[in-house]
Amino acid sequence: xxxxxxxxxxxxxxxxxxxxxxxxxxxxxxxxxxxxxxxxxxxxxxxxxxxxxxxxxxxxxxxxxxxxxxxxxxxxxxxxxxxxxxxxxxxxxxxxxxxxxxxxxxxxxxxxxxxxxxxxxxxxxxxxxxxxxxxxxxxxxxxxxxxxxxxxxxxxxxxxxxxxxxxxxxxxxxxxxxxxxxxxxxxxxxxxxxxxxxxxxxxxxxxxxxxxxxxxxxxxxxxxxxxxxxxxxxxxxxxxxxxxxxxxxxxxxxxxxxxxxxxxxxxxxxxxxxxxxxxxx
Ligand code: PAF
Numbered sequence: 001x002x003x004x005x006x007x008x009x010x011x012x013x014x015x016x017x018x019x020x021x022x023x024x025x026x027x028x029x030x031x032x033x034x035x036x037x038x039x040x041x042x043x044x045x046x047x048x049x050x051x052x053x054x055x056x057x058x059x060x061x062x063x064x065x066x067x068x069x070x071x072x073x074x075x076x077x078x079x080x081x082x083x084x085x086x087x088x089x090x091x092x093x094x095x096x097x098x099x100x101x102x103x104x105x106x107x108x109x110x111x112x113x114x115x116x117x118x119x120x121x122x123x124x125x126x127x128x129x130x131x132x133x134x135x136x137x138x139x140x141x142x143x144x145x146x147x148x149x150x151x152x153x154x155x156x157x158x159x160x161x162x163x164x165x166x167x168x169x170x171x172x173x174x175x176x177x178x179x180x181x182x183x184x185x186x187x188x189x190x191x192x193x194x195x196x197x198x199x200x201x202x203x204x205x206x207x208x209x210x211x212x213x214x215x216x217x218x219x220x221x222x223x224x225x226x227x228x229x230x231x232x233x234x235x236x237x238x239x240x241x242x243x244x245x246x247x248x249x250x251x252x253x254x255x256x257x258x259x260x261x262x263x264x265x266x267x268x269x270x271x272x273x274x275x276x277x278x279x280x281x
Contacts, residue, residue, distance in 0.1 A: 001078045001079075001081065001082040001086060001088075001090065002078075003054070003074065003078060003090045003091070003092035004089060004090065004091045004092070005092065005093055005094065005097065006093065006097055007093065007097060007139055010051075010089070010091050010139065010140070011139070013089060014051075014089075014140065014141075017049055017089075018049055021047075021048035021049045022046075022047045022048045022049070022143050022144070023047055023048070023049050023050075023051070023140070023141065023142045023143050023144075024043035024044075024046060024047030024049070024050045024051070024142055024143065024144045024145070024146065025043075025050075025051050025052075025053065025136065025137075025140050025142035025144070025145045025146070025169075026039045026040050026043050026050065026051070026052045026053070026145075026146045027053045027055075027132075027133060027136055027145065027147070028052060028053060028054055028055075029054070029055060029056045029057060029070065029187065030054040030055075030056060030071075030072055030073070030074065030077050030092075030187070031070070031071035031072060031073060031077070031187035031190065032076075032077045032080050032081070032187075033177075033185045033186070033187060033189070034177050034185055035148055035150065035176070035177035035184075035185035035186070036148075037080060037084065038174060038177050039146040039147075039148060039174050040052055040081060040084050040085075040088070040146075041084055042146060042172070042174060043144065043146050044084060044085050044088070046144060046172075047143065047144060049087070049089070050085070050087075050088045050089070051088070051089045051090075051091055051140050051142065052081055052088055052089070052090050052091070053090075053091045053092070053093075053136055053140075054074065054077055054090060054091070054092040055091075055092065055093055055098060055132065056070050056072060057098075057128060057129070057131075057132040058095060058099075058103055058128075059099075059103060059104065059105040059124070059127070059128035059131055059132070060105075060122075060124075060125050060126075060128030060129045060132070061125075061128070062122045062123040062124060062125060066273070069191065070187070071187050071188075071190050071191070074092060077090075078090060091136075091140070098132065098135065105124060105127040105128040105130070105131040106127060106130065106131045106134070107127055108126070108127055108130045108161065108164070109164070110126060110130070110157050110160050110161070110164075111160065112248070112249075112250070113126075113153070113156055113157050113160055113248070113249050114126040114127075114153075114157060116153075116242065116244065116249055116250070116251065117153055117240055117242055117244070117249070117264050117266070118151075118153050118154070118266070118275070119153070120240070121239055121240065121266065126153075126154070126157050129154055129157065129158070130157065130158075130161050133158055133161060134161060134165055134167070137162070137167045137169055138167070141169075142169055143169065143170065144169065144170045144172050145158075145169050145170070145171055145172065146172045146174055147171060147172070147173060147174065148173075148174050148175075148176065148177075149173050149174065149175055149176050149277070150176045150184045150185070150186065150275065150276065150277070151275070152246075152262060152264065152277045153249060153264070155171070155173055156246075156247075156249060158171055159171050176276070176277075178204065179197070179201075181197075181198050181200075181201030182201035182203070182204030182205060183197065183200040183201050183203065183204065183274075184203075184204065184274070184275075184276045186274065186275075188272050188273065188274060189272075189274075191270075191272045192269060192270055192272055193270060196235070196269050196270050199235060199269075200236075200269055200274065202233055202235075202236070203236070203265060203267060203274065203276050204276060204278075206226055206229050206230070206265075207263055207265065207276060207277070207278040208278065209229075210222050210225070210226050210263050210278070210280075211263065211278055211279075211280050213225060214243070214261070214263070214280045214281070218255075219243040219251075219252040219253070219255070219261075222243065222263075223241055223242075223243065226238075226241045226263075226265075227241060230267065235269065236267040236268065236269050237267060237268040238265065238266075238267050239266040239267060239268065239273070240264070240265070240266050241263070241264070241265045242263070242264045242265075243261055243262070243263050243264075243280065244261065244262060244264060245259055245260070245261060246260045246261065246262050246279075247260070260279070260280075260281060261279075261280045261281055262277050262278065262279050262280055263277060263278050263280055264276075264277045265277065
């Protein structure tokens with residue numbers, strides 16, 4: 001399987017192949033794991049033609065070290081995709097192909113969805129995500145695009161992006177896939193030691209207990225409890241733990257009947273930043 005490297009080549013191929021076919025897109029940054037492969041399988045089931053994009057997008061990294069260390073293995077990714085379906089098109093452009101002369105993101109008004117959690121701790125992150133995802137949508141024109149709920153805030157913001165930019169695409173959310181001990185699958189997990197990878201199941205266990213407590217306790221009490229659990233455990237540094245409304249992503253102050261809430265966490269483990277989330281009701 002050979003990747004498509006240029007926008008021109010991709011455009012020509014899509015024009016020749018996608019006539020009246022339902023087209024699915026799975027945008028990724030490569031280093032594919034089981035979580036990505038579930039997105040790809042779902043896309044294959046639901047579309048006539050599938051494009052997987054592989055592009056480590058520099059404008060969504062606020063930390064150059066993190067960008068440098070981001071795992072990359074194109075030949076392994078291609079083999080994994082081919083094992084699902086050899087007709088999948090893989091678009092793996094270079095940075096200059098996407099950004100031409102200026103590696104900068106556009107600025108969007110995501111109506112506050114980007115001011116909290118990941119947006120608060122990662123400068124300009126969602127403008128970077130919006131810039132690449134908008135470009136991919138405009139180039140590929142998919143009917144359906146697949147995103148994992150592990151990046152729940154990203155998913156919410158991409159729905160806002162297509163609303164404000166009026167892009168006709170269905171955004172399909174896909175559930176979080178976990179390792180045997182509960183750690184949410186992520187390309188960053190590869191950077192953890194084997195010991196820490198097992199220990200990091202603690203993050204999901206704590207989220208599950210927080211969900212149970214949320215049934216009877218206030219958001220503030222649950223937040224205190226979670227932070228204490230991590231302090232006692234000692235191996236993780238919590239960047240944030242937040243309980244937020246799933247629509248507005250605004251932090252919960254007082255529970256309102258019939259509203260849906262989710263708990264969100266970001267922690268450092270051995271200098272690797274891990275995020276996770278869980279539906280609370
Ligand atoms: O979730 C990701 O891997 C990235 O943020 C995305 C959506 C591919 C944009 O670079």
